[in-house]
Structures are given as C-alpha cells and as structure tokens.
Amino acid sequence: MNRPILELIDVNKAFGGVVVAEHVNLKLYPGEIHGLIGPNGAGKTTLLNLISGIYEMDSGRIELNGEDISNMPAYLRARKGIGRTFQMPRFLDKADIEENIRIADDLANPVSFLKSYFGKNDRAYVPRLNELTRIAGFSFNLEDDISSLTFGQRKMLEIIRAILANHKVLLVDEPAAGLNGAEIENEISLLKHAAKNMNMGILLIEHSMDMIMNICSNITVINFGSVIGNGTPDEIAANQDVIEAYLGRSKDA
Amino acid sequence: MYLQLLIVGIAMGMIYALLSLGIVLLVRAVGVLNFAEGQLFMLGAYVTFCLTYQVGMPLWLMIPIAVVILFLFGVLFMFSIYWPLRKSTWSATIIISCLGASSVISELVKVIWGNNPLVYAPLIKGTVKIGGVNLEYQYLIIIAVCILMIFLIQMLFDKMYVGRIMQAAAQNKYAAGLLGVSATLTVAATYGISAALVGIGGWLVAPLFLVRTGLSDFLLKGFAGMVIGGYGSVKGAVIGSILVGIIESYAVLLTTTYQNAIVFLVLIVFLVIKPDGLIKGKISEKA
Amino acid sequence: MTKRLLNRKTIIGAVSLLLFVLLFYLYIPNNTGAYTITVWNSALIYFMANIGTAIMLGSCGMVSFASPAFMGLGAYTSVYICMNYGVNPFITMLIGMLVSMLFAVLIGMALMRLNGTFFTFSTVALCQIAYTVYNGWKPVTGGPNGIPRVPQFTAFGWVAKTYFDNYYVLLTIAIIAFVLANRLGKTNFGRAMNSVRDNELVAKTTGINVFRTKVTAFAIAAGFAGIAGACLAHSTHYVVSTYFTYSNATMYIIQVMIGGVYNIVGVFAGTILITMLPEWLRPLQEYIKLVYGVGVILLMIFMPMGIWGLGSDFIKRIKKRYHIKDNVTPIGVLAEDQEVGK
Numbered sequence: 106m107n108r109p110i111l112e113l114i115d116v117n118k119a120f121g122g123v124v125v126a127e128h129v130n131l132k133l134y135p136g137e138i139h140g141l142i143g144p145n146g147a148g149k150t151t152l153l154n155l156i157s158g159i160y161e162m163d164s165g166r167i168e169l170n171g172e173d174i175s176n177m178p179a180y181l182r183a184r185k186g187i188g189r190t191f192q193m194p195r196f197l198d199k200a201d202i203e204e205n206i207r208i209a210d211d212l213a214n215p216v217s218f219l220k221s222y223f224g225k226n227d228r229a230y231v232p233r234l235n236e237l238t239r240i241a242g243f244s245f246n247l248e249d250d251i252s253s254l255t256f257g258q259r260k261m262l263e264i265i266r267a268i269l270a271n272h273k274v275l276l277v278d279e280p281a282a283g284l285n286g287a288e289i290e291n292e293i294s295l296l297k298h299a300a301k302n303m304n305m306g307i308l309l310i311e312h313s314m315d316m317i318m319n320i321c322s323n324i325t326v327i328n329f330g331s332v333i334g335n336g337t338p339d340e341i342a343a344n345q346d347v348i349e350a351y352l353g354r355s356k357d358a
Numbered sequence: 359m360y361l362q363l364l365i366v367g368i369a370m371g372m373i374y375a376l377l378s379l380g381i382v383l384l385v386r387a388v389g390v391l392n393f394a395e396g397q398l399f400m401l402g403a404y405v406t407f408c409l410t411y412q413v414g415m416p417l418w419l420m421i422p423i424a425v426v427i428l429f430l431f432g433v434l435f436m437f438s439i440y441w442p443l444r445k446s447t448w449s450a451t452i453i454i455s456c457l458g459a460s461s462v463i464s465e466l467v468k469v470i471w472g473n474n475p476l477v478y479a480p481l482i483k484g485t486v487k488i489g490g491v492n493l494e495y496q497y498l499i500i501i502a503v504c505i506l507m508i509f510l511i512q513m514l515f516d517k518m519y520v521g522r523i524m525q526a527a528a529q530n531k532y533a534a535g536l537l538g539v540s541a542t543l544t545v546a547a548t549y550g551i552s553a554a555l556v557g558i559g560g561w562l563v564a565p566l567f568l569v570r571t572g573l574s575d576f577l578l579k580g581f582a583g584m585v586i587g588g589y590g591s592v593k594g595a596v597i598g599s600i601l602v603g604i605i606e607s608y609a610v611l612l613t614t615t616y617q618n619a620i621v622f623l624v625l626i627v628f629l630v631i632k633p634d635g636l637i638k639g640k641i642s643e644k645a
Numbered sequence: 646m647t648k649r650l651l652n653r654k655t656i657i658g659a660v661s662l663l664l665f666v667l668l669f670y671l672y673i674p675n676n677t678g679a680y681t682i683t684v685w686n687s688a689l690i691y692f693m694a695n696i697g698t699a700i701m702l703g704s705c706g707m708v709s710f711a712s713p714a715f716m717g718l719g720a721y722t723s724v725y726i727c728m729n730y731g732v733n734p735f736i737t738m739l740i741g742m743l744v745s746m747l748f749a750v751l752i753g754m755a756l757m758r759l760n761g762t763f764f765t766f767s768t769v770a771l772c773q774i775a776y777t778v779y780n781g782w783k784p785v786t787g788g789p790n791g792i793p794r795v796p797q798f799t800a801f802g803w804v805a806k807t808y809f810d811n812y813y814v815l816l817t818i819a820i821i822a823f824v825l826a827n828r829l830g831k832t833n834f835g836r837a838m839n840s841v842r843d844n845e846l847v848a849k850t851t852g853i854n855v856f857r858t859k860v861t862a863f864a865i866a867a868g869f870a871g872i873a874g875a876c877l878a879h880s881t882h883y884v885v886s887t888y889f890t891y892s893n894a895t896m897y898i899i900q901v902m903i904g905g906v907y908n909i910v911g912v913f914a915g916t917i918l919i920t921m922l923p924e925w926l927r928p929l930q931e932y933i934k935l936v937y938g939v940g941v942i943l944l945m946i947f948m949p950m951g952i953w954g955l956g957s958d959f960i961k962r963i964k965k966r967y968h969i970k971d972n973v974t975p976i977g978v979l980a981e982d983q984e985v986g987k
Binding site: 179200241 | 828831832833834837840842847850851852853975977
C-alpha cells in the first residue's frame with residue numbers, strides 16, 4: 106500500500122437544502138477493494154456520481170493518482186481512468202454486444218478517426234474478453250443483442266466493459282443486487298481478478314454484508330452524507346456508531 | 359403607433375399562448391411534443407367557419423358545439439396517433455407520426471373545403487380609436503377571450519380535483535392507477551382539452567388572417583413562446599408567448615422582410631443563454 | 646469455416662453491386678422519359694441530404710429539421726462563387742459543402758447545449774430563419790424569383806447538357822456519398838455517436854465527449870445537405886428560396902423514417918419510394934399527401950424501423966427456414982473451441 110490512487114478531500118454537496126455529502130474524506134489504494142456502505146439514502150450513489158463527474162461538487166477536492174480532477178468533466182475523468190457501473194446496468198440497447206464492448210476498447214486503445222475509418226475491423230480485445238467472460242462464468246456471441254443476456258449477466262458485462270477500458274479506478278454500484286448465489290460467486294472472482302491482476306482500485310457499494318465482509322480490505326460507512334466509520338471489516342463490525350446507524354434503520358431494511 | 363403595435367403584439371401573443379398551452383398540457387400529461395397542434399389550430403378555424411356559414415348556427419350555439427367537436431377530435435387524435443405508440447422506445451416515432459397526422463389533417467381540410475382561403479367576418483365589424491390610431495375590434499376580442507381561456511385552464515389545473523389527478527397521472531402512472539384514475543381517460547381528456555383550446559384560437563384569428571391551411575404555421579410561434587417561457591410551465595408559456603407576440607410586433611419597426619427571422623433569432627438566443635426558460639418548468643430531467 | 650462464410654458475404658455483396666450498377670447506370674436511364682429522369686435526379690439529391698439526416702437520427706438519435714437550411718447554404722454559396730468568379734461547379738460545390746459544415750460547427754456549438762426536444766425546436770427555428778433570409782436577401786439569393794441560368798456541371802471540356810447527363814453525375818456523387826457514410830458507422834466516431842444516442846451516461850463514463858460528438862455529427866449532416874443543395878442548383882440550373890422550406894424538412898424526415906434510420910440502404914429505398922410515389926400513383930395525384938400521411942402513421946405503428954427493418958426481419962425468417970447460420974463469434978467458451986480473435 107503506497108499512495109492512494111483516488112483521494113477525496115473534504116467533499117461537500119447539497120441539493121437545495123438537502124446535504125448529500127458533508128466533509129467526506131476517502132482514500133482508495135490500487136489493488137484494493139474498498140467497501141462503501143450505509144443505510145438507504147445515505148448518499149452512497151451520490152458519492153459515486155461526484156467521483157465520476159456526473160454531479161459537480163460544491164466544494165472539496167478529488168485527486169486521481171495525485172492529479173487534481175475536481176473540475177474535470179465526466180468524460181475526461183473516464184479517460185484519466187475512472188470507470189463505473191450502475192445500479193441498473195446501462196448499455197447501448199439499440200446496438201449489439203460487440204459495439205458495447207468496442208466503446209470500452211476505444212477508450213483503452215484510442216486510435217485516430219482516420220485510422221479507424223480506413224483500418225481493418227480490429228478484434229484484438231477478443232482474447233481478453235474471453236478470459237474475463239470465462240471468469241464471470243457465462244457465454245454469449247459477440248453479435249447478439251444486449252437483450253439476450255439475463256439481468257445478472259448484464260451486470261457482469263458492465264464490469265467486464267469497465268475492465269476492458271483499462272480504468273485505474275472502478276466504482277461499482279450494488280453489483281450483487283438481483284443476482285443469484287452462483288452469479289454472485291462469479292462476480293466476486295471477477296472483481297478480485299480486477300483488483301489483483303490489474304491492480305485496479307475498486308470502490309464498492311453493496312448492501313449484502315456477506316459480500317462486503319468477504320472481499321473488502323477496507324470499509325467506509327456513511328450516513329446522511331458524512332463518514333461515520335472507516336476501517337477494516339473487523340473494526341467496522343465492532344464500531345458502535347455503525348451498529349447504531351444500522352440498527353436504527355434495520356426495521357425498514 | 360407604438361401603442362397600436364403593443365396591443366397587436368399582446369393579442370397575437372395571447373393566440374400563441376393558447377397554442378403553447380395546448381402543447382404544454384400534452385407535454386405535462388404524456389411527455390410528447392405534438393407537432394400537429396398547428397393543424398388542430400387551423401381545424402378550429404375551419405370547423406367554426408363551417409358551423410357559422412355552412413350550417414348557419416348563431417354564435418351562442420356555435421361555440422359549445424365547436425368545442426365539443428374539437429374535443430372529440432382531440433380524443434380521436436389521441437387514440438390514433440399517440441395510443442398505439444405509447445410504448446415505443448424510439449422517441450422519434452411519435453414525432454414522425456405527428457408529422458403524418460398534420461399532413462392528414464391539412465389534406466383532409468383541403469379535400470373538404472378546397473384550396474382557396476375563406477373569409478370569416480369579424481364578430482364586431484369596424485375599428486376602434488385608441489391613442490389616435492385605429493385598431494380592429496377583433497384584437498380586443500382576442501385579448502378578452504384568451505384571458506378567459508387561460509384563466510379557465512389555470513383553474514382546471516391548479517384548483518380543481520380533475521386537474522390535479524391529471525398531473526398525478528402525468529408524473530406517476532402507477533400511483534395514479536392506485537388512485538383509481540384510468541390513465542387512458544385522463545390522457546384522452548387532456549388531448550381533447552388541448553384540441554379544443556387551440557381550436558378556439560383558430561376561430562379567433564380567422565377574421566384577421568382568413569381561414570386557410572397556412573394558419574398551422576402559427577404553431578412555430580407557440581413553440582417559441584413555450585421554450586422562452588420555460589418548458590412545461592403554464593405560467594411561463596403564457597408570458598413567453600406574449601413576449602414573442604410583442605417582439606414580433608415591434609420587429610416591424612426594424613424590418614418587414616426579416617420579421618420572422620428576428621423572432622426565431624430571439625428564440626435561439628434564449629435557448630442558448632437561458633435554456634431553462636424564464637420560469638423553470640416542473641419537468642426536469644433526473645441525472 | 647469462417648473463411649467459407651466470409652466468402653458467401655463477399656459474393657452477395659459483389660452480386661448486388663453488379664445488379665445495382667446494371668439497374669441504375671444502364672436500365673433506368675434507357676427506360677425513362679425526359680420528365681421522369683428529372684424526378685430520379687431529385688430523388689438522388691434528396692438521398693444525399695437524407696444521409697445527413699439519417700446520421701443525426703439513426704446514429705446520434707437527434708431529430709433535426711435543419712437540412713433545408715444547410716442545403717440552401719451549400720446551394721447559394723456554390724452558385725454565388727460559380728457565377729461571380731467563373732469557378733468550375735464541381736469545385737464550388739465542395740466549397741459550398743465546406744461552408745455549410747463551418748456554419749454547422751458554429752451553430753451546433755450553440756444548439757448542442759440543448760437536449761432532445763429543445764434541440765429539435767431550435768432546428769425548426771433555424772430552418773425558418775434560413776428560409777426568411779434566403780427569401781429576403783434578394784441581391785444574393787434572388788429571393789422568391791430565384792437565380793436563373795445556374796451553370797451546369799462541366800469537367801475537362803465535357804458539359805452536362807441534358808437531364809440524362811445530370812443523372813449520371815448525380816448518381817456518381819450519390820454513390821460516393823453512400824460509400825463515405827456507410828463506413829462511418831463502423832468507426833470509433835460511429836460508436837461514439839451510437840452511445841450518445843442510446844445512453845449519454847454510458848458515453849460519458851467511457852470517455853466520450855458528448856458535446857463534441859454531437860457538434861461533429863451535426864457538421865457531417867450539414868456537409869451532406871450542403872453538397873445536395875449545390876447539386877440541386879446545378880442540375881436544375883435554378884435555385885430559389887422555396888426549395889428550402891420547413892415543409893421540405895418534414896418530408897426529408899419522413900423519407901428517412903420510411904426507409905429505416907439505421908441503414909443507409911434503407912434511407913435510399915425510402916427516398917426513392919417517397920419521391921417516385923407520385924409518379925407511380927398518378928391517378929391519386931389529388932390525394933397523394935393524404936396517402937402519405939396515413940401511410941406514415943401506419944408505418945410508425947406497425948413498422949417503426951421502416952423498409953430496412955421489414956427487409957432484415959424477412960431475411961432473418963428466411964435464414965431460420967433454411968437453417969442458414971450466421972457468422973458468429975462465441976465468447977466465454979473454452980479456448981480450444983474457437984478460432985477467432987485473430
């Protein structure tokens with residue numbers, strides 16, 4: 106663990122009068138799977154949106170690999186290496202799987218427009234795609250439509266897409282929601298593969314405590330937009346504030 | 359001169375306001391931009407012309423019957439143009455279908471009433487002297503009737519239960535369904551009201567601009583007013599449209615050739631500087 | 646296995662190209678009258694402009710009514726330079742195209758800050774402004790009287806004297822436009838456009854500059870419209886403001902939708918169909934627009950992907966019926982089972 110790949114320093118954001126992020130500090134190291142937990146409406150997805158640049162923050166600073174990216178638009182942050190998945194998987198639904206994968210490949214291996222116009226249809230990404238899909242434990246044809254995949258497969262393909270884009274940081278929003286046990290196992294190996302073999306820093310939002318405790322080396326707990334706990338899984342499990350935040354809300358969970 | 363231009367501007371602005379209200383109602387209810395609204399406007403002129411001259415009804419009878427006919431036409435429009443496409447994932451299909459409908463209405467009108475413009479006598483003939491200039495009574499009638507119509511629409515949507523239900527249906531079809539509101543019925547009614555509203559607009563301008571298919575071009579000014587005022591907001595649509603009317607009216611002082619261009623230039627400038635419009639509408643996109 | 650299937654595709658491509666050349670270069674000009682060939686000419690011109698509209702709509706997902714505005718810009722620029730400085734029409738056409746694209750970049754940078762419906766509105770406004778200017782700026786555009794005696798196509802001493810000569814010129818330009826545009830969808834820019842169309846969030850999070858992609862698409866569309874407008878002027882020897890009205894814009898959009906927005910072959914079919922229909926349905930002349938209107942509505946309800954959608958459904962059914970397998974690339978199966986990737 107050397108220096109963080111992603112660092113949030115005193116990030117604040119409010120929508121109207123509602124504070125959704127307050128003095129948030131967070132450090133994500135390369136090769137680490139970092140859990141982000143908290144009750145419903147605590148501001149977890151908002152934080153991902155702030156990091157990926159979909160929302161602008163009110164004040165604070167976000168650094169990627171030591172570089173200040175606070176004022177960069179979302180697409181530049183993606184080019185710098187921040188990738189993400191969504192709660193409901195998002196794809197180009199009028200295009201086939203190949204095109205959905207190719208946009209990630211375009212990001213990882215950018216070529217000039219002219220080269221792309223006159224060059225051959227390059228499929229150099231196929232072997233890697235194959236490897237990742239095998240880890241994820243499903244199969245498809247490149248020419249299929251996105252709609253031919255199940256919900257769980259789509260969630261995994263989203264992660265695969267982000268891995269193929271060679272991101273340095275991967276923000277994963279509730280990867281296990283809606284997946285069955287076997288799929289979750291495969292998904293965990295996929296995420297572990299990304300962290301271990303690709304040295305990606307993964308920030309993971311998840312409600313399933315089993316999964317969080319199982320794969321995260323560090324956990325940050327937020328509630329009402331502010332960090333209420335931070336530490337290893339064991340420390341978090343013993344943290345009184347965290348237990349209260351969860352128990353206080355456990356009735357509607 | 360300036361006063362006259364102002365009154366003409368306000369009157370035309372009121373007409374544009376009816377059109378933009380007609381569009382806004384549908385935008386709020388079903389989220390669809392009705393590109394055929396101009397044809398419904400023109401149809402209003404033809405229907406009232408037909409009832410007045412070809413059937414020979416007196417005014418007090420003609421108005422309610424025309425409103426009913428236009429309302430029913432709006433409902434028919436909804437079931438043939440909007441309903442079959444409501445689940446389409448491709449938003450362009452409904453725009454294209456509206457374009458198709460506009461051509462159908464225009465051509466049907468031509469088949470029934472012919473290509474030549476028809477003359478509709480004003481309600482009160484002659485002119486009135488205001489501030490030393492003569493002005494047709496019709497402009498004043500337009501202002502009066504439009505204020506009444508806008509007031510009624512405002513009442514319907516803000517004060518009355520039905521209007522609130524319609525808005526509920528627009529914002530959350532599922533919740534509206536739980537309330538026991540048939541989404542189909544509210545949408546149909548909205549289409550009917552929208553058609554009747556702009557149809558009355560068509561009747562109002564007929565004495566000034568003749569009864570002709572070209573009346574449908576008024577729609578573009580209504581669009582402009584709606585966008586300037588704030589997409590999806592009732593108040594904004596009215597204010598924006600009146601602004602468009604006044605700008606258009608005063609543009610005469612600068613140029614007659616480029617009068618239209620000035621209005622649309624203002625629209626584009628507005629779109630770029632203040633894309634949310636003067637008054638922020640209730641429809642905002644979720645990130 | 647892969648190689649054999651690839652061959653089949655090449656054969657189908659070569660045969661259809663041959664048929665196309667025979668039909669359009671030999672059969673049609675030799676079997677049509679002097680009047681009908683002018684209708685074919687306008688169909689080809691509309692097709693060039695519609696390629697632009699189809700790129701905007703099918704690839705980028707934006708309904709644009711701007712194509713008459715840029716057609717006019719291309720036409721008047723080309724005619725002005727050609728008549729005042731005596732430059733060859735083929736060169737002035739390219740200048741007209743570039744001017745259209747330049748304007749589109751400037752205008753696009755303003756309009757693309759608006760999303761969806763707002764953008765569509767603003768293109769309607771743009772179309773109206775452009776028409777008002779073309780109609781009013783008489784010293785340059787001739788206004789409602791137009792500019793007569795626009796020079797015809799000429800190159801290396803050859804002059805396009807008849808409408809048949811024009812037909813060959815237009816057909817060739819249309820084919821070039823087709824080839825250029827067809828490849829566009831398979832490039833990284835094409836994919837960027839598609840992601841803007843389907844999901845802007847995905848586009849942003851995969852590093853696509855949504856704004857720049859939209860402006861570029863708008864400029865490309867304007868380029869196709871510009872060349873089409875210039876062709877219109879030089880092939881009819883006349884240019885007038887009424888060529889470039891809003892109602893033309895709606896007709897272009899309908900042509901594109903009828904053909905099918907995703908495929909340029911479909912756009913070609915739609916354009917030809919809508920332009921030639923009045924010729925084929927002479928007895929219905931009076932009601933032709935009514936037929937269009939009803940047809941368009943029915944089409945949107947039952948066949949929103951147009952002629953191309955219908956065609957590809959048909960091909961799929963044929964393939965299923967005769968058990969013809971597509972050339973697919975399986976992913977996620979064991980390595981020894983597959984041979985692609987190279």
